[in-house]
């Protein structure tokens with residue numbers, strides 16, 4: 001059976017605003033197993049980004065607050081986990097492509113460099129101009145084999 005990667009149960013995220021309490025997310029349940037892709041669809045403002053940002057622990061709290069529910073990453077409780085523990089997972093195991101990619105990706109760097117910035121060996125291989133070495137390093141990092149000349 002595939003590993004349960006992410007499980008969210010009854011997640012509630014509230015914002016304290018001048019007009020009172022805003023229930024941005026009010027009881028979200030979802031689960032994603034290894035190899036699965038889940039699409040979340042909903043009208044603007046229904047809480048998709050707030051949910052994702054909370055999993056990444058990137059939502060400023062306050063004004064936001066996790067008012068209930070649980071977020072489990074590979075069985076581990078992320079609501080209770082400390083900031084340091086979540087930072088360890090962020091980018092290495094859980095990543096997010098932000099909704100405004102033009103402001104999130106730095107146009108001064110190539111996409112490859114921005115992907116590689118978490119991994120020193122990948123970054124140096126990328127800058128070495130040695131394509132074969134780069135492919136070997138990439139293969140070490142990702143589960144999908146790079147295409148080979150003999151494959152085509």
Ligand SMILES: Nc1ncnc2c1ncn2[C@@H]1O[C@H](COP(=O)(O)OP(=O)(O)OP(=O)(O)O)[C@@H](O)[C@H]1O
Nearest residue numbers: 015017022024043044045046047048049050051063
């Ligand atoms: N910092 C904040 N303070 C108060 N309310 C906020 C804050 N950030 C988000 N919200 C509210 O939380 C709700 C959910 O917003 P969210 O950005 O998650 O929507 P979304 O589903 O991602 O929408 P879209 O499809 O437009 O991206 C909205 O009502 C939004 O106004």
Ligand SMILES: [Mg+2]
Nearest residue numbers: 048049050099
């Ligand atoms: Mg959004």
